[in-house]
Amino acid sequence: MKKCPVCGELNGDNVSKCFSCFFDFTKEEKIVEQIGKENLATIFDKNDRYVYDAVSLSASKSGAIDTNELVKTLNNKAAEGWRLVSSFGNEADYSPASTSSANQKVLIFEKCVYRYKR
Numbered sequence: 001m002k003k004c005p006v007c008g009e010l011n012g013d014n015v016s017k018c019f020s021c022f023f024d025f026t027k028e029e030k031i032v033e034q035i036g037k038e039n040l041a042t043i044f045d046k047n048d049r050y051v052y053d054a055v056s057l058s059a060s061k062s063g064a065i066d067t068n069e070l071v072k073t074l075n076n077k078a079a080e081g082w083r084l085v086s087s088f089g090n091e092a093d094y095s096p097a098s099t100s101s102a103n104q105k106v107l108i109f110e111k112c113v114y115r116y117k118r
C-alpha cells in the first residue's frame with residue numbers, strides 16, 4: 001500500500017493515480033524533488049488540498065451553447081463534490097473566410113479533498 005501525499009488515502013502499490021483525488025503518483029517524484037521532502041510534509045499537512053478538472057462544451061456555429069447540456073454538466077459535477085470556479089470561451093473566428101471550427105466553452109471545476117483543521 002502507498003499513501004497519497006495529497007489526500008492521505010491508501011492506494012494499491014501498482015496504481016498510477018490515487019483513486020480518491022486522482023493524484024498522479026508518477027509525478028510525485030518530481031514534486032518532491034522541486035519542493036523538498038520536509039517542505040512537502042509541511043505544505044500537505046498545513047493546507048487545504050484541492051484537485052481540478054476541466055470540461056469543454058462545444059458551441060453551435062452561432063456561438064450559442066446548449067443550456068440543458070450546460071446545466072446537466074454542472075449538476076453532474078456538483079453531485080460528485082465539484083464546484084465551478086471559472087469558465088471561458090474559446091471563440092471561433094466567424095468571418096466568412098475563416099476555416100476555424102474550434103468554438104468551445106471551458107468549465108474549470110475545483111474539489112476540496114482535504115480540509116486542514118486550524
Ligand SMILES: [Zn+2]
Pocket residue numbers: 004005006007008009018019020021022023
Ligand atoms: Zn489522493
